[in-house]
Amino acid sequence: MNRWVGSIFLCIISTLLLTSWLVAAEGETCSGIVPMQYRNDKISILDFGGVGDGRTLNTKAFKEAIFRIQHLKRKGGTLLYIPAGVYLTGPFDLTSRMTLYLARGAVIKATQDPSQWPLVDPLPSYGRGRERPGARYMSLLHGDGLHDVIITGENGTIDGQGDVWWNMWRQRTLQFTRPHLVELMNSRGILISNVIFKNSPFWNIHPVYCSNVVIRYVTILAPADSPNTDGIDPDSSSNVCIEDSYISVGDDLVAVKSGWDQYGIAYGRPSHGITIRRITGSSPFAGIAVGSETSGGVVDVLAEHISLFNMGVGIHIKTNVGRGGMIRNITVSNVYMENARTGIKIAGDVGDHPDENFNPNALPVVKGIKIKDVWGEKVLQAGLIHGLKNSPFSGICLSNINLRGNPGPRNSIWKCSDVSGAAIQVSPFPCAELTSSQKTGACSTYF
Ligand SMILES: *[C@@H]1O[C@H](CO)[C@@H](O)[C@H](O)[C@H]1NC(C)=O
Ligand SMILES: *[C@@H]1O[C@H](CO)[C@@H](O)[C@H](O)[C@H]1NC(C)=O
Numbered sequence: 001m002n003r004w005v006g007s008i009f010l011c012i013i014s015t016l017l018l019t020s021w022l023v024a025a026e027g028e029t030c031s032g033i034v035p036m037q038y039r040n041d042k043i044s045i046l047d048f049g050g051v052g053d054g055r056t057l058n059t060k061a062f063k064e065a066i067f068r069i070q071h072l073k074r075k076g077g078t079l080l081y082i083p084a085g086v087y088l089t090g091p092f093d094l095t096s097r098m099t100l101y102l103a104r105g106a107v108i109k110a111t112q113d114p115s116q117w118p119l120v121d122p123l124p125s126y127g128r129g130r131e132r133p134g135a136r137y138m139s140l141l142h143g144d145g146l147h148d149v150i151i152t153g154e155n156g157t158i159d160g161q162g163d164v165w166w167n168m169w170r171q172r173t174l175q176f177t178r179p180h181l182v183e184l185m186n187s188r189g190i191l192i193s194n195v196i197f198k199n200s201p202f203w204n205i206h207p208v209y210c211s212n213v214v215i216r217y218v219t220i221l222a223p224a225d226s227p228n229t230d231g232i233d234p235d236s237s238s239n240v241c242i243e244d245s246y247i248s249v250g251d252d253l254v255a256v257k258s259g260w261d262q263y264g265i266a267y268g269r270p271s272h273g274i275t276i277r278r279i280t281g282s283s284p285f286a287g288i289a290v291g292s293e294t295s296g297g298v299v300d301v302l303a304e305h306i307s308l309f310n311m312g313v314g315i316h317i318k319t320n321v322g323r324g325g326m327i328r329n330i331t332v333s334n335v336y337m338e339n340a341r342t343g344i345k346i347a348g349d350v351g352d353h354p355d356e357n358f359n360p361n362a363l364p365v366v367k368g369i370k371i372k373d374v375w376g377e378k379v380l381q382a383g384l385i386h387g388l389k390n391s392p393f394s395g396i397c398l399s400n401i402n403l404r405g406n407p408g409p410r411n412s413i414w415k416c417s418d419v420s421g422a423a424i425q426v427s428p429f430p431c432a433e434l435t436s437s438q439k440t441g442a443c444s445t446y447f
Contacts, residue, residue: 030241030275034191034214037150039099041074044081052085057111059090070095077148082106082156090116091179094143102156102195110140110181110201112164117179123208125236125259125267125296127354129177130202131169131228136177139206146187155219157196158182162226165201169227178202178228185209193217200229204249208235209269215242224284224310226250231281233257236269236296247281252316253308254279255289256298258325261358264295265324271296276303286316288332292351294319294364297326304333311340314376317369318350321388322358326365337376343403344371346396346419348388363391369421376403382428387418396421398430 043065044050050061069078077097084105091110094100102108111117119135120142122128129136140160143149160181168174181200184190190213197204197220204220207213215232222229231247234240235257247253258264258271276288287308290298308314314337319327337343348364366387376382382403387393396419405428416431423434 030214039079041078054086062092091138099150102153104154106156127263137179139180139183141182144185150191159198160200162199162201203230210237213240220247222249241275252286252289257293258296260293269296274301280307282310285312289316291318295325301330308337313342317346319364324362331370335374339378343379344383347386366393368395372399374401379403383414385416392418399424401426
């Protein structure tokens with residue numbers, strides 16, 4: 001080969017290698033965790049008597065279609081097609097090896113009649129319903145012990161019509177804990193993508209005791225004043241990947257949990273291996289949250305490239321006395337926030353207890369929290385870290401953080417207690433508890 005041709009060739013190869021490396025580094029995705037399955041066998045809700053007129057109750061049609069998928073067990077699973085139209089329904093169970101496909105203009109709409117909502121047992125890691133003792137209403141889309149479940153389509157909508165439930169909550173007339181929009185328990189191989197979730201009665205998407213869960217390209221919407229309408233709550237689950245989504249709700253956008261006080265401690269199922277990236281949204285509560293129910297432990301969480309607007313708290317790690325559990329190796333990086341009450345909050349005095357029998361000596365352990373590359377504008381209070389006297393938070397490492405207040409007198413300050421760690425290039429200057437000298441020493445141990 002001619003020398004010139006050879007060096008041009010080498011140059012092209014190295015450029016290609018470099019660009020592919022850059023793309024891989026910047027554009028990491030959840031793909032590969034749960035493959036998008038092609039289903040040969042396809043059925044339509046219309047074949048089962050489904051009527052998309054917004055008035056006919058379709059619970060029976062959904063149940064019969066899913067019964068057919070469950071019992072015919074077609075090789076490669078079955079796709080249930082929901083064409084354009086508004087399908088009013090009560091809650092129903094999904095089954096394994098199925099795709100629920102919402103076409104463009106398809107709406108699965110929850111009935112507002114509570115008598116149509118069966119009750120299910122409380123979760124063992126909560127010991128009772130999250131807001132009322134005893135049983136709880138079944139979620140609109142529910143599943144237990146499933147694998148290979150896909151909810152996708154052309155950005156159709158799952159609408160919880162939550163206002164009747166929110167009003168019952170406001171008027172204190174709820175008999176049982178409100179239903180989630182989607183809850184999958186003890187399941188693996190879950191993919192939720194290209195769907196719009198709207199007006200959930202309670203939390204929107206709740207994977208609990210699950211593994212290998214991907215949630216991407218979803219939009220989740222609920223009014224800012226709707227109570228407890230969390231976006232996505234991975235709970236006692238592992239290998240969960242959430243990305244490229246817009247969430248604007250009345251409570252935390254994403255909150256990683258693992259059970260509640262003595263019930264969560266006894267059940268002992270942590271959340272671990274949780275990735276959250278490229279999420280945009282707003283809420284009067286938290287953007288990226290861990291807790292406050294963390295009794296089974298929450299470890300190995302990575303949240304990056306997060307954009308938050310009109311927030312309560314940008315990043316909120318919260319637990320309480322009685323929770324027990326370990327919160328460790330949490331990394332949050334590349335966050336932009338605009339107009340927030342508090343930028344960063346890590347606190348051991350947040351949330352309520354299931355009953356009086358929680359153990360006041362069950363102290364949570366919080367260590368190895370890395371927060372870096374955060375930029376905030378109009379952040380009223382920069383940071384608040386409240387450790388516990390008998391269980392101080394350690395290895396709290398902040399770097400390259402700039403949280404600007406409103407113009408005028410400086411009100412954007414830090415408040416800390418019972419915490420150790422390091423802060424490097426943090427503005428406004430954080431509390432003295434976080435040294436800038438120890439640097440890597442204080443921080444390298446936990447990551
Ligand atoms: C659906 O919404 C996602 C996320 O907003 C978007 O990326 C995608 O292009 C939309 N797809 C269609 C078919 O409209
Ligand atoms: C910390 O968590 C990340 C995932 O966010 C993981 O890749 C890493 O191995 C964990 N580090 C340790 C020391 O466990």
